[in-house]
Amino acid sequence: DTSEEQGREFGKGRGTVDCCYPVKCISGHYGELIFGQKKKINILLSPMIHSLPSILHRHVVDTVTCTRVMAGPENIKAGFMKEHDVFADSGVVYASPFVSLGDRHMVTAQLHSSLKDIFDLDSGETERAVLAGFQALDSFTAKTRQQSREILAWCAQNQKPCILVLARPYHMDTGIGHEIEAELQAHGYPILWLQYLPGDDDLMNWLFEGDIRKGRVKSPFDISDVWTSSYSSNTNEIMWGAKVAARCPWITCVIRLSSYECGMDQPTYTPTQKIVEASGTLFFKFGDLDSTKPAGSIKIRVETIVHYLAKYSQDIIQQKLNWLSPKCPLPMAPQERTPSSTVVPAETGAVVVAGETPAAERARHSQLGV
Template sequence: MPLLSIFKKKTAEGGGLNKDRSHIKVGIPKVLNVWSTHRFWIGFLKALGIPAKNIIFSSDTSEDQYREFGKGRIGMDSCYPVKCMAGHIGELLTTKRLDIILVPMIYSLPSFLKGHVMDTLSCTRVPMGVENIKAGFLKEENEFEKIGVRFVNPFVSFGEPHLLPKQLYESLKDALDVTYEEVERAVREGLEELRKFDQKMRKKTREILEWCAQNNRPCILILARPYHMDPGIGHEIDAEFQSLGYPVVWGQYLPTDEDLMDWLFGADVEAGIIKSPFDISDVWTSSYSSNTNEIIWGAKFASRFPWITAVVRLSSYECGMDQPTYTPTQKIVEFSGTLYFKFGDLDETKPSGSVKIRVETIDYYVKKYSPQIIERKLKRLEGRKVPEGFVKTMVYFY
């Protein structure tokens, strides 16, 4: 082992002072699976001594962002969520005074379905897109070196968290002058921050669903990939429903409390149809993709939960991972009598007029059929113990 490495290792083990990194500014493009892992990166970098104010995310996706900062940087034909990464990286490079641009190549994702599915991989275009778009900033001259910014793109496997310290140390040891022990500790901090955030979001979703139950009001579930929360990719379709007074929840943050799982899935577990409430093998055997798995599970949840009376599916143009799931998701939802609507092939152009018309149409059907849907689903759950907070107290009044 080189002498310098031994010195660094002994210093860390001996509890020596960490390097002062309070001046370092790190930019992270707010794209793709960063939407579901951003709290990890904040916790991880803070644990390495980088202040929160120096962890800078790019702005929401927009056509102007791509035209100004990303044009000519793409060397492949892919879905829009991958292409728009060029605009995010260009914006960070051009408008922020940064030391590092951190663009993780996320191979696998953290998932509450881990252990119940085959794997929790991300789409292959996600990690590979980083290298492709990076090349767009190198083809004429090295845009990063010209400005004095270091581009770091660690290959990370959240599905196998024991690999994260090694993966991140190898990528960041020179850029941040860190020891392995520092990275190992920072990974623990990052994962804990991500866990707490996930827990908080699921708790908030449960509160919304409890309100719907107590007031006997319909709720709309959005089934999509995490990056559809970006207004420039999801086109704020969720906000359109909220403006009409509907509570809207996202499939990524559905509650997974034991009492609720037993109410909704207990009968199927007892009948031997599934091994656990998180088993999707009865409807989806090719369970390798993390986001796909969670979309399928979200459809199963929606088909059972009485006050989710409508599911809205969002999908981007040319999303090869989504296409095989359209029919199974629709069948799962509609088999229970729940309303199902799809906004497919969303791209960078917002068809505001057609979106508004479709939302108004969906509003009509939700108002018309929700009372019957709620009562029908409640009847199916008769005999199961109703979780605290989900007892209906008001008559449906739409």
């Protein structure tokens, strides 16, 4: 995992990127692999990934990666070759093949041309390795999506809320995402990650039935109604995740994570918030995350989020259910309209005003600095 200590010890003085914190972190990882291992490595493989597999494949224009992340391996490599070639001096072969994981038919040729001499590979060996890799990826993705569906099924059966994290994959790294979702999970709220939302036809058709019937979208995975420039894989999925969250009854809160000065994220801040909040779903953003973990402010934010979840979740669940068909594909408890309970953590200093809407209360608390 990424850590501030790792960057200081192994990446100091090797920075070549000034505006993308996750890419900066690669320096620390490279340095630790070269200098921090008891058993020396022979090859450092760090591919330049051009495109990604995506649940939205064929429903969007493309699924390419962020250009800074794609070029990251070569940028960071330069930091280890400024005065001399650290890789050669350490007896490490550096390999950075250009690979399009979103276009599977191209991957074997791309990897074989780049790695055949390094690993002494023939085309058959490369093809079998690529096949095994994609099988492992598909198996993991399917298993994780199924676990996410089971979480939603539990929430539906027990009429309990859960939280969706809208973020890029690298925010799962505890040193980049600062385990903010773990802080919330400790309060008893299940966590779903955008990347592993269930995409089962029965569930998606139930959530988007009205939109499809009215011709707003062609399928549950169509984001053209909110994002026409659908080239970036992770950006596309963030927009789609916001749409799912706005419709799914048991996702009563969305947590948006973004790293310091992320140019790819900035155009999505307002659209995602508007989409999520259009259905009354709670939305909170942790932006400009970098190497420093502000534990105190995160704790206050978490307590505030927990307050809103406790106060409004049951109303949000019921409101969304009223908008959807009663033919829910998930097992549900008998529906009874019950008033939502109010729990106010003492540490937040939150004040409850009777009849106040979530948006009005958040605005008031913002003015109070809560």
